[in-house]
Amino acid sequence: MTLTPHVYWAQRHEEIYLRVELTDAQHIDVQVHENTFHFRAQGRGAKGQNEYEFSLEFLFPVKPEVRNKSTQRQVNITVRKQQRGWWERLTVQERKPVFLAPDFDRWLEESDAEMEIKQKEEKRNKLRAARHEEEGFVSLKTGFLFIYNLVQFLGFSWIFVNMTVRLFIFGQDSLYDTFHTISDMMFFCQILTCVEVLNAAFGFVRTAVIPTLIQVVGRNFILFIIFGSLEEMHHRPVVFFVFYLWSAIEIFRYPFYMLACFNTEWKTLTWLRYTIWIPLYPLGVLAEAVAVIQSIPIFDKTQLFSIPLPRAIGTSVSFSYILHVYLVLMFLGLFINFRHLYKQRKRRFRTKNKKAN
Numbered sequence: 001m002t003l004t005p006h007v008y009w010a011q012r013h014e015e016i017y018l019r020v021e022l023t024d025a026q027h028i029d030v031q032v033h034e035n036t037f038h039f040r041a042q043g044r045g046a047k048g049q050n051e052y053e054f055s056l057e058f059l060f061p062v063k064p065e066v067r068n069k070s071t072q073r074q075v076n077i078t079v080r081k082q083q084r085g086w087w088e089r090l091t092v093q094e095r096k097p098v099f100l101a102p103d104f105d106r107w108l109e110e111s112d113a114e115m116e117i118k119q120k121e122e123k124r125n126k127l128r129a130a131r132h133e134e135e136g137f138v139s140l141k142t143g144f145l146f147i148y149n150l151v152q153f154l155g156f157s158w159i160f161v162n163m164t165v166r167l168f169i170f171g172q173d174s175l176y177d178t179f180h181t182i183s184d185m186m187f188f189c190q191i192l193t194c195v196e197v198l199n200a201a202f203g204f205v206r207t208a209v210i211p212t213l214i215q216v217v218g219r220n221f222i223l224f225i226i227f228g229s230l231e232e233m234h235h236r237p238v239v240f241f242v243f244y245l246w247s248a249i250e251i252f253r254y255p256f257y258m259l260a261c262f263n264t265e266w267k268t269l270t271w272l273r274y275t276i277w278i279p280l281y282p283l284g285v286l287a288e289a290v291a292v293i294q295s296i297p298i299f300d301k302t303q304l305f306s307i308p309l310p311r312a313i314g315t316s317v318s319f320s321y322i323l324h325v326y327l328v329l330m331f332l333g334l335f336i337n338f339r340h341l342y343k344q345r346k347r348r349f350r351t352k353n354k355k356a357n
């Protein structure tokens, strides 16, 4: 004899939910055609372990595709209505079958169901608006970063090309007037690099703040304090070496970032960005250290930036003492940034290798 399970139902404007009270249901067979629905399965119901089945003649036609999900305690079935709307009852027959009852866990009156739809719609709209806002922010950020990188690339390329051409034309003589020909552009580009510290601090780019700060403060110290404030330094060849080494890395770094803005890369450029700092960074720090050492006697002589002490002591502390401390800091900075760049290089090539495998 076939038995009928307890069935609970509820509806929304687009769906019918049926909950069949069968434990450990197996061999579930659900058939739907127009408005007829048939269910058969084996499981433990009110009459123990058995085969259970039931049929329903829905009030209106439903879609043939049916979703059913069986849990340890019940089988949940979702049937989609052919036409959206609220049914006054589930079946064609006005008298409801005895095995059928409302599912009060999911039961909603029509007005509540409409409210639910409205709430879902509002939630969807809010999510859509948030996504639009986020997309707008991302494209604004990408545009900003791209323009920033482009400006820096153009600036440093101008510096690098100009110095190279002058070196070829004027030979050694070009080493002595680098400051006069290049410094304006270098001031512009280096002031602009402060943006990189803000980018890192506000999480605009995935990079650490300290290495960026060391880089920006380190270079600007050399540019503005050592070269900018001492006319005696302007004609020294060391300016050429410092500027050339700085710009040599940037003509690869900024185009690399420009491509990164669009999640693109050019393998050779990536390799250059993450490799040529290995010789350039120590050479750059060495050139900067030479500049600092050359400036010490000038600061001692001119007493520029010397710190006056109280009258009782009667003298002042020369800026050159600070420069001695700075020389130590430079090598500490070199160590921190070298380690940072080494990690970035390893991370970059490890992720790439993983992607390739």
Ligand SMILES: CCCCCCCCCCCCC[C@@H](O)CC(=O)SCCNC(=O)CCNC(=O)[C@H](O)C(C)(C)COP(=O)(O)OP(=O)(O)OC[C@H]1O[C@@H](n2cnc3c(N)ncnc32)[C@H](O)[C@@H]1OP(=O)(O)O
Binding pocket: 145, 146, 149, 205, 206, 207, 208, 211, 212, 213, 214, 215, 217, 218, 219, 245, 246, 249, 253, 257, 258, 260, 261, 276, 277, 280, 281, 282, 283, 284, 285, 288, 329, 330, 331, 333, 334, 337, 341, 344
């Ligand atoms: C606290 C104050 C202390 C003061 C101490 C003073 C001590 C001074 C010592 C100073 C020594 C400095 C010497 C130096 O001046 C000498 C030279 O420069 S010589 C020339 C050679 N130099 C170099 O090679 C260094 C070049 N500079 C850099 O590489 C960076 O400035 C550095 C911060 C060092 C490292 O860069 P970063 O951490 O950003 O690494 P990544 O390039 O791998 O970037 C990480 C991810 O962020 C994305 N990103 C970064 N910036 C941008 C951008 N502008 N636009 C778009 N995207 C960007 C990048 O794509 C990476 O993304 P992903 O992770 O997805 O790959």
